[in-house]
Amino acid sequence: NAGVTQTPKFRVLKTGQSMTLLCAQDMNHEYMYWYRQDPGMGLRLIHYSVGEGTTAKGEVPDGYNVSRLKKQNFLLGLESAAPSQTSVYFCASKDPGMNRKLFFGSGTQLSVL
């Protein structure tokens, strides 16, 4: 049981380049989230999805787009990367039970030069 898998683990981009981060979960969870983690700022929500075909904006959505075409996958796109998007990105899915706990992927370290 893999849980939540994120690819790639590391990436270096030049300003203006585009890329897509992939998140896949095998727990049949409806809710999925994309966070970015920066020193001293905790985890900030970028976008989230409450089910296949749905997406919603979080706290810091600007410069990012997402898609949830399949229930198990949640994609995060950067159309034109900026140095301010240098961060560690975490994907998570939510247990639908009473616990509501989040299962996180191992993260993607992104550097934009």
Added chain:
Amino acid sequence: GQQVMQIPQYQHVQEGEDFTTYCNSSTTLSNIQWYKQRPGGHPVFLIQLVKSGEVKKQKRLTFQFGEAKKNSSLHITATQTTDVGTYFCAGYTGNQFYFGTGTSLTVIP
């Protein structure tokens, strides 16, 4: 907007000393969760508190949820080197989790 503040940002303790981190929300929360992130790792769920005034224990860890459901604390008794990491609270409301800024705990052997 929703804000969850956490203090302190950093804490260094000698092994065997106690440790406490505090979490405060600007609004009432449906529930609050705590996560631990080891250096270089990802956040891992520790516990969820739902009821006003709730207290839960996990071995040396004690979690409290305030009466007004706007604040919470995590207390570790007699820290060990395995407790090293960053502890985050996360308030849940409106389908979203609002994470605190985290407390980084260093335990000096």
